[in-house]
Amino acid sequence: MRTAVKRAMIAVIGDGHLPESDRRIHLAYECGKLLVDRGFRIVTGGLGGVMRAASWGATSSAHYQPGDVIGVLPGHNPEDANEYVDIVVATGFDVARNLVVANADAVIAIGGGAGTLSEIAIAWQLHRLIVGLRVDGWSGELADRRVDARIRYPDIVDDRVYGADGPEDAVRHIWERLPLYQRRHRGVRG
Numbered sequence: 001m002r003t004a005v006k007r008a009m010i011a012v013i014g015d016g017h018l019p020e021s022d023r024r025i026h027l028a029y030e031c032g033k034l035l036v037d038r039g040f041r042i043v044t045g046g047l048g049g050v051m052r053a054a055s056w057g058a059t060s061s062a063h064y065q066p067g068d069v070i071g072v073l074p075g076h077n078p079e080d081a082n083e084y085v086d087i088v089v090a091t092g093f094d095v096a097r098n099l100v101v102a103n104a105d106a107v108i109a110i111g112g113g114a115g116t117l118s119e120i121a122i123a124w125q126l127h128r129l130i131v132g133l134r135v136d137g138w139s140g141e142l143a144d145r146r147v148d149a150r151i152r153y154p155d156i157v158d159d160r161v162y163g164a165d166g167p168e169d170a171v172r173h174i175w176e177r178l179p180l181y182q183r184r185h186r187g188v189r190g
Contacts, residue, residue, distance in 0.1 A: 009041045009070070010174060011104035013119045014050030014112045015137060024111045024135055025053045030167035031108055032057030036064050038175055043104055045097065046071020046081040046088060050110045055084035072100040102126060106178055108170050109161075111137030120147065120161065127152050129181035131173045132161045156180055 012032060018025055032054035035042050042058045044051035055069045071085035074097045078088040091097045098119045101107050106129035109120055117138040123130050124147040132139035143163030153159050162177070164170035 007039060007041050008105040008178060009043050009103065010035050011043050011101045011107045011119070011123070012050065012054035012110065013044070013101070013107060013116050014110035014139065016045065016047050016049040016051060016115070018049040018111075024050060024133075024137075027133055027135065027167055028053035028110050029057035029060075031110065031170055032059075032069075033061045034167050034171040035108075035174070036061035036068050038171060039063065040174070041068045041070065043070040043072060043100055044085075045100055045115075046073045046085050048082060050112075052082040052084065054110075055082055059084045072097055098122060101128060104128065106174050106181065107131070108164075108174065109133065109137075109139035109142075111135050111139055113137065124148070124152070124161075126185040127181065127183040129174065129177050130161045131164050131170045133164050133166070133170060153180070153183065 028050040032042055036058045042054055044054055058069045067086050069085050070087045071081045073080055073090045074094050076090050076092040078090040081088045098115060101119050101123040107123045109116055109132045132143040134140050134143045142161040146160045162173045164173060
């Protein structure tokens with residue numbers, strides 16, 4: 001009988017359109033690489049910008065294995081995925097595919113606009129560990145803040161979007177705090 005070891009899946013979210021020279025591209029690349037170095041898998045929206053850079057970084061890790069990079073696409077065409085995605089899920093869900101965070105064990109946000117903001121809000125509601133890099137965009141706006149006043153984890157008094165100054169800091173938060181963030185959403189209650 002085959003035994004499988006579940007490896008945590010970390011969503012890397014952020015701007016989908018950035019010039020290659022943008023600092024957030026380098027940050028996303030390093031986050032993807034460091035996450036796979038630590039034994040995690042990554043999941044992104046599978047397209048460009050932060051998503052492509054994180055995927056590329058993941059495949060650059062010495063610990064990379066095929067299947068470590070999952071892309072959840074908004075459209076129907078799997079060929080739209082960036083060249084570094086191993087497993088393509090072409091949902092056809094358009095903006096509803098922002099639920100990419102629903103199956104992630106934690107989230108790292110790098111910059112981002114309205115789509116990233118909605119993913120952060122969904123991750124917050126689903127009790128996920130969230131790390132926001134202190135850069136331009138919603139990750140920087142929400143770094144070191146709570147998304148709302150709800151008490152998600154009564155035993156974690158500093159529960160918030162944990163701010164990070166760089167990839168090493170972000171992955172450190174994931175590594176150290178993920179065991180504390182194991183609660184799963186059980187549906188909306190009135």
